[in-house]
Amino acid sequence: xxxxxxxxxxxxxxxxxxxxxxxxxxxxxxxxxxxxxxxxxxxxxxxxxxxxxxxxxxxxxxxxxxxxxxxxxxxxxxxxxxxxxxxxxxxxxxxxxxxxxxxxxxxxxxxxxxxxxxxxxxxxxxxxxxxxxxxxxxxxxxxxxxxxxxxxxxxxxxxxxxxxxxxxxxxxxxxxxxxxxxxxxxxxxxxxxxxxxxxx
Numbered sequence: 223x224x225x226x227x228x229x230x231x232x233x234x235x236x237x238x239x240x241x242x243x244x245x246x247x248x249x250x251x252x253x254x255x256x257x258x259x260x261x262x263x264x265x266x267x268x269x270x271x272x273x274x275x276x277x278x279x280x281x282x283x284x285x286x287x288x289x290x291x292x293x294x295x296x297x298x299x300x301x302x303x304x305x306x307x308x309x310x311x312x313x314x315x316x317x318x319x320x321x322x323x324x325x326x327x328x329x330x331x332x333x334x335x336x337x338x339x340x341x342x343x344x345x346x347x348x349x350x351x352x353x354x355x356x357x358x359x360x361x362x363x364x365x366x367x368x369x370x371x372x373x374x375x376x377x378x379x380x381x382x383x384x385x386x387x388x389x390x391x392x393x394x395x396x397x398x399x400x401x402x403x404x405x406x407x408x409x410x411x412x413x414x415x416x417x418x419x420x421x422x
Contacts, residue, residue: 242276249273270371277375278382282402285386290395296383303379307372315342318365334365341369344376 249269256266288294315338322334340346347370389398 242280246273246276249276274371274375274378278378281379281382282386285383286395286398289386289390289398294383294387296387299383300379303376307376311342311369311372315366322365330363337364337366337369341366341373344373346370347373347377 249272252263252266252269252272254266255263256269284299285294288299319335319338322331326334337346337349340349346366350364350367350370385401386398389401393400
């Protein structure tokens, strides 16, 4: 099995999944309704979890299909993800920095600028986690708080294909399958353990 890590390849799913796309839309709506305080969506933030699961499912399919065909391009994978995320993120940060320049005191603007840097380098989840909980009052003033999910998603995009490539080379398709199942089970167990102990 030869894995091409430089030649771009078209690695799109065989058929568009309308069911998955619909579920993704519902997960986004759940989060939006939760933040607007619409009754019945008190646990709407769980839509973020659903969105992450969908993203993992789709990205894993792209990677595994590419590895099976021997046409997976790590560069093409990263570039496709960057095109979907980075331009909109840059626009958001620039607009907020302009508004902040006109609106915020100097100290608060410095905080905003630091947050913009961590958002654009996809480490804002780590910074915000160390500073305060998501539901803490201090977090309500963070204009870029929501970028924690983009940072986490980008970190996942970096690690998943690298892990799959290495395991595929050493253990083949069966090894990747076992590793993904094991990672899923461990992740679920960790969430059960950490949720009541590390809320927010």
